[in-house]
Amino acid sequence: MSTLSLKQLRKQFGDVTAVHEINLEVGDGEFLCILGPSGCGKSTALRMIAGFEEPTSGDILIDGQSVVTMAANHRPTAMVFQKYTLWPHMKVYDNIAFGLKLRGLARTEIDRKVNEALELVGLPDYGKRMPNQLSGGEQQRIALARALVLEPKILLLDEPFSNLDALLRVRLREELRRIQRRVKITAIFVTHDQEEALSLADRIAVMSKGRVEQLDVPSRIYDQPATLFVADFIGVMNLIPAQQNGATIDLGALRLESPTRVNGTVTVAIRPEDIAIVGESDVDAWGGEVEQIIDLGHYRKLLVKVPSVGTLKVYAPKALDLRENQLIGLNPSRFTIFRDGAAPIEVKREAVAPLEMSVAV
Ligand SMILES: Nc1ncnc2c1ncn2[C@@H]1O[C@H](COP(=O)(O)OP(=O)(O)O)[C@@H](O)[C@H]1O
Numbered sequence: 001m002s003t004l005s006l007k008q009l010r011k012q013f014g015d016v017t018a019v020h021e022i023n024l025e026v027g028d029g030e031f032l033c034i035l036g037p038s039g040c041g042k043s044t045a046l047r048m049i050a051g052f053e054e055p056t057s058g059d060i061l062i063d064g065q066s067v068v069t070m071a072a073n074h075r076p077t078a079m080v081f082q083k084y085t086l087w088p089h090m091k092v093y094d095n096i097a098f099g100l101k102l103r104g105l106a107r108t109e110i111d112r113k114v115n116e117a118l119e120l121v122g123l124p125d126y127g128k129r130m131p132n133q134l135s136g137g138e139q140q141r142i143a144l145a146r147a148l149v150l151e152p153k154i155l156l157l158d159e160p161f162s163n164l165d166a167l168l169r170v171r172l173r174e175e176l177r178r179i180q181r182r183v184k185i186t187a188i189f190v191t192h193d194q195e196e197a198l199s200l201a202d203r204i205a206v207m208s209k210g211r212v213e214q215l216d217v218p219s220r221i222y223d224q225p226a227t228l229f230v231a232d233f234i235g236v237m238n239l240i241p242a243q244q245n246g247a248t249i250d251l252g253a254l255r256l257e258s259p260t261r262v263n264g265t266v267t268v269a270i271r272p273e274d275i276a277i278v279g280e281s282d283v284d285a286w287g288g289e290v291e292q293i294i295d296l297g298h299y300r301k302l303l304v305k306v307p308s309v310g311t312l313k314v315y316a317p318k319a320l321d322l323r324e325n326q327l328i329g330l331n332p333s334r335f336t337i338f339r340d341g342a343a344p345i346e347v348k349r350e351a352v353a354p355l356e357m358s359v360a361v
């Protein structure tokens, strides 16, 4: 039963502000992902929570108690790192038992806890092995067991699966989530991989340049990005630079009516799945030319060149008969208008029926 609060947490390295004032509340048993591109301050934030890095200012509270002056080894946290950090000269059993021995637990107690931890990560018979006899995925499971055996209040994970191949990464992330739910531990997981964050997290904190741009549940991070950075970073997005004059924004052949009147530069964001492919002569649509067709197995991604708008990413069902250089119509049904210093505005149009499968355009 543990909560974490970060209050105005900040870290400065010389001239570089790695983390600006971050405020964050993580609930008991919550799985929070910190997501952002390389260098945005994710690891620095996590290392401050663990006590490996001293904050320049601000506070860190676990269950309402400040831990900011507490040494790392006294904090109720445990960390799993990206690189395998098992001690190479120690058996798996001793790697996991190490922290318990330091705490002076009785042998039988250590034995029971180590075996439970091995069981929990699905490697019950691995105690006698040396780390170099384990695959990368197995090493990370043992690293997780070693962290969990200490029964920390907060589990911290810094890109723990980034060195593993894609399939294994997906398997281990599902397993981690199962284990985290089972032991009901509060977890903070750092990643630059949006798919990992979207599939794992109860909530995601999207970071850019040391700041939290948006903190929300995955579906809202995807559907209602709070900033242009989040809109661009999460998922596939079409971004169209445009001018707003009063309420109207002209996007090539389509005119968008905004509920707010301003004059100035805006960026209009449209998800590919919000663009229907329609007939070329549809008056309520953009006319465009298929520049490229990228086959993605169960569907196809099209790059479509639309005059005065640019090249748009659109999804097409496989059954739709399309060729490169073909002229088609595109009917967008949902836009988000971003303007500097203003909250984003969502505008919907009536969605039209897309072309029937197998019907030639
Ligand atoms: N020990 C350090 N000394 C100086 N600068 C650092 C140090 N650690 C991190 N930084 C800088 O702080 C910024 C954030 O780094 P980091 O937290 O590692 O980002 P991330 O984990 O998101 O990739 C980067 O600009 C990085 O160069």
Ligand SMILES: [Mg+2]
Binding pocket: 042, 043, 044
């Ligand atoms: Mg990092």
